[in-house]
Amino acid sequence: DTEVTQTPKHLVMGMTNKKSLKCEQHMGHRAMYWYKQKAKKPPELMFVYSYEKLSINESVPSRFSPECPNSSLLNLHLHALQPEDSALYLCASSRTGTSGSYEQYFGPGTRLTVT
């Protein structure tokens, strides 16, 4: 099974709401990633977790709060977002190892609209 699942598929939230995006994989991958993709732009890395520890934060605003509760799950908690945060949020996972040649598997994404 090479599937990464993301829920919900679509989310509309107000600027004062708190919501969470969920990502799950059962491939035994110990690296998990959050990307943000604006319309007609390439995906941009936000966070990387390796062995359930945050390894990279690409200077993402604190209104985005990632969490990796176990090796299969990755959450992205959202609070006080701005309309410009509307985008497709993609989760990915990969094997780990210092050879660094492992491909990433992406989920279908959550389409977020902030009103």
Next chain:
Amino acid sequence: DAKTTQPTSMDCAEGRAANLPCNHSTISGNEYVYWYRQIHSQGPQYIIHGLKNNETNEMASLIITEDRKSSTLILPHATLRDTAVYYCIVRVAGGTSYGKLTFGQGTILTVHP
């Protein structure tokens, strides 16, 4: 990671081979060339990667020049379902236990009937 240059868009007739070029003239010896594609409104999909040698899998072939400064992704018999944005990414191997991908603008491949 080295920067890549790809044509903005390309067209291909269904059933013909699609050859997508990528320039990575500043690539280092320990950097891999990866190809991903993204079909409209879906997550990116891994296609293939290579270091020095040409590679082939069930989806595509990757041809890397001897000096490694450019590569070509070949879809041998393009179908309408291959219409997508194709990303060429160069990424360093080793050093960390995970891989950081930096996507460029990619090539929009349109396959015509």
